[in-house]
Amino acid sequence: MSEQPAVRTSDVWKVFEHDGIAVEAVRGVTLEILPGEFVVMAGPSGSGKTTLLNLLGGLTQPTRGKVWIDGADLTTLSERALARLRLERVGFVFQAYNLLPVLTARENAEFSLLLQGMAEDERHRMVGELFERIGIAGLEDRRPAKLSGGQQQRVAVARAVVGAPALVLADEPTANLDSATSLALLDVMANLNRELGTTFVFATHDPQLMERAQRLIRLVDGAVALDERRSAPASP
Amino acid sequence: MTRSRRGVLLRLARRNVVRQWRRSLLTGMAMMLGVVALVMARTIGDGAHEDWIDSGVRMGTGHVTLQHPQFRFSRKLDHRLPAAARARIAAALEAPEVASLVAQVTPRLEMMGLANSPTAAVPVNIIGVESEGEARFSQLGVEQRRVGGRYLEPGDRLHAYVGERLAQRLDLGLGSRLVLTAQDASGEIAGQLVRVVGIYRTGVPEVDEAVVHIPLATAQEWLGVEDDVTTVAVLLTSAWGVPRALRRLRARIGEEGDGIAVLGWRQAMPELDAAIKLDDFWGYVFNVVLFVIVALAIVNTILMSVLYRTREFGVLRALGLTKRETATVVFTEGMILTAVAGMVGVVLGFAVTWLLWHDGLDYSGALEGELTFSGVVLDTVVVPVFRRVQVVMSLGSIVIVGLLASLYPAYRATRIDVAEAMKFEA
Numbered sequence A: 001m002s003e004q005p006a007v008r009t010s011d012v013w014k015v016f017e018h019d020g021i022a023v024e025a026v027r028g029v030t031l032e033i034l035p036g037e038f039v040v041m042a043g044p045s046g047s048g049k050t051t052l053l054n055l056l057g058g059l060t061q062p063t064r065g066k067v068w069i070d071g072a073d074l075t076t077l078s079e080r081a082l083a084r085l086r087l088e089r090v091g092f093v094f095q096a097y098n099l100l101p102v103l104t105a106r107e108n109a110e111f112s113l114l115l116q117g118m119a120e121d122e123r124h125r126m127v128g129e130l131f132e133r134i135g136i137a138g139l140e141d142r143r144p145a146k147l148s149g150g151q152q153q154r155v156a157v158a159r160a161v162v163g164a165p166a167l168v169l170a171d172e173p174t175a176n177l178d179s180a181t182s183l184a185l186l187d188v189m190a191n192l193n194r195e196l197g198t199t200f201v202f203a204t205h206d207p208q209l210m211e212r213a214q215r216l217i218r219l220v221d222g223a224v225a226l227d228e229r230r231s232a233p234a235s236p
Numbered sequence B: 001m002t003r004s005r006r007g008v009l010l011r012l013a014r015r016n017v018v019r020q021w022r023r024s025l026l027t028g029m030a031m032m033l034g035v036v037a038l039v040m041a042r043t044i045g046d047g048a049h050e051d052w053i054d055s056g057v058r059m060g061t062g063h064v065t066l067q068h069p070q071f072r073f074s075r076k077l078d079h080r081l082p083a084a085a086r087a088r089i090a091a092a093l094e095a096p097e098v099a100s101l102v103a104q105v106t107p108r109l110e111m112m113g114l115a116n117s118p119t120a121a122v123p124v125n126i127i128g129v130e131s132e133g134e135a136r137f138s139q140l141g142v143e144q145r146r147v148g149g150r151y152l153e154p155g156d157r158l159h160a161y162v163g164e165r166l167a168q169r170l171d172l173g174l175g176s177r178l179v180l181t182a183q184d185a186s187g188e189i190a191g192q193l194v195r196v197v198g199i200y201r202t203g204v205p206e207v208d209e210a211v212v213h214i215p216l217a218t219a220q221e222w223l224g225v226e227d228d229v230t231t232v233a234v235l236l237t238s239a240w241g242v243p244r245a246l247r248r249l250r251a252r253i254g255e256e257g258d259g260i261a262v263l264g265w266r267q268a269m270p271e272l273d274a275a276i277k278l279d280d281f282w283g284y285v286f287n288v289v290l291f292v293i294v295a296l297a298i299v300n301t302i303l304m305s306v307l308y309r310t311r312e313f314g315v316l317r318a319l320g321l322t323k324r325e326t327a328t329v330v331f332t333e334g335m336i337l338t339a340v341a342g343m344v345g346v347v348l349g350f351a352v353t354w355l356l357w358h359d360g361l362d363y364s365g366a367l368e369g370e371l372t373f374s375g376v377v378l379d380t381v382v383v384p385v386f387r388r389v390q391v392v393m394s395l396g397s398i399v400i401v402g403l404l405a406s407l408y409p410a411y412r413a414t415r416i417d418v419a420e421a422m423k424f425e426a
């Protein structure tokens, strides 16, 4: 395959020191995620899903091994360069309380564009289109406290994808939503993946999400136990 | 950091301050109270010191004293200001840049001597004065201080103005005669007969027993010094002008080698200077204690809000802010609080002080009898002094306190571990 992976790891380990005992949360994971993939990482609680996701996004530095995003080796980057890479190349969606409470839905969604100094009308146009596409048009000026859980997660998804990142990492994005709302949010992300070619990597226990996976990675005890591709990656 | 980034950080900080208005209000109140107390203490303190200095310099030798460099130590007529020196001094005092600072000038011929009556002899400090100028200067002659008779007047010759205690010790009344004796210019003991024309009381024993005023011309003739004096005392329009007046006078008159010393009141009256410095020291201690309390209040509230908002800072970092930028948000929040609370505090402090005490704060109720110190009677009514310097200093110190108090919480914000912060806790 000639295409550069969105993210790639090579024998990556994460060992935590906990009360003097070493906890090997991630044990020698090597994998490549291609642009346009819709990857779901599943596995029992404590299997290392969150830790691996944090490693992929540069929120945690590996104890051993390497991680590349768009070909850049995260382990060699300075704190500033890493922050910049996160800003420009990675989107995050967390389980809940993702949004900055003092900013409106639009300001939250356009946060990375704002930091990058994009002009206001351009930002508004992009966020407007995105809100339209994911079904939250008209909520732009509301603060997060005035949005439902599902609406908040959509704003979080909008914020993650708006800057056209190399990959979007989502840790249990549906865990706090009821199943109908979860399904709707999954549709939103699947559509974004199909239509814009956004790369998604999920960590989840949600069977609905696993069903949609185009590639399913099963983690057991911090290692990849299964990696199965079900269909080809989306192309933008 | 680009401008757009700074703008975003500022917006976040500003909105956080507003969103946590309860916290902001509390912190702001603590700071405001601090500033109000500071402003009150400073305006009253400065007012009191101005009074002390004013009383002190009037009793003594003025804000600025011109003497022979040795006179302070020897108190001898040998160390006096001859005609040439007096002329130089007069010219310097008339120079426009000096004259603009000067309120009153008075020449004096001072000497140690004895006051003799048929019953006793008492050592005294005899001062030959120009009655008109002196009346406005020392205020020994003002009506409130007078217990009988009048102050010296132009045209007086063999008259003396004495203190109540001296009068008692020598058994003098108005019109009584006494003989003053002192060493004259040639070193001989000479006597001079004078008559009591007025009696005063300051309440300070050392003054009331020892200071005798006689006409300058009488003293000069008696001691054979022609038109010479020992001291030219200068009262300025404000104590704040002293350093400037000293600088300008010294530039014109030259350094001490030329036979004239230009002394500030701090040099001429070291005890008063020490007392004010001591009082200032306690004032500073009070300020420091106040600021430590205010700073702790700020550190506490801002730190609490940082710890409470760990997740928010985790999100910011995940979104691509650097550690430094998250710290900037916290720091800016602290500085916004500081600036607003500081400004309101300063305005409020001045307003409250002015409303309560612009006519003066009378603390005589808290005292028994008169308040005197190091030979000075103090007024028990202090009028607060309002100055631009105080506004600047109050604001400056609160900004420094806010700055220091915001640093630690800002530092703590950089210690937040993103992965840890993003762990979900329902």
Ligand SMILES: Nc1ncnc2c1ncn2[C@@H]1O[C@H](COP(=O)(O)OP(=O)(O)OP(=O)(O)O)[C@@H](O)[C@H]1O
Binding pocket: A016, A017, A018, A023, A024, A025, A043, A044, A045, A046, A047, A048, A049, A050, A051, A052, A203, B420
């Ligand atoms: N900061 C830490 N210090 C010590 N141990 C940690 C730390 N973070 C995670 N671990 C441990 O690492 C292992 C993997 O944790 P991780 O959160 O990645 O699992 P997970 O698959 O996301 O679990 P869940 O499905 O419950 O979210 C666990 O044993 C956990 O206790």
Ligand SMILES: [Mg+2]
Binding pocket: A049, A050, A051, A171, A203
């Ligand atoms: Mg997890």
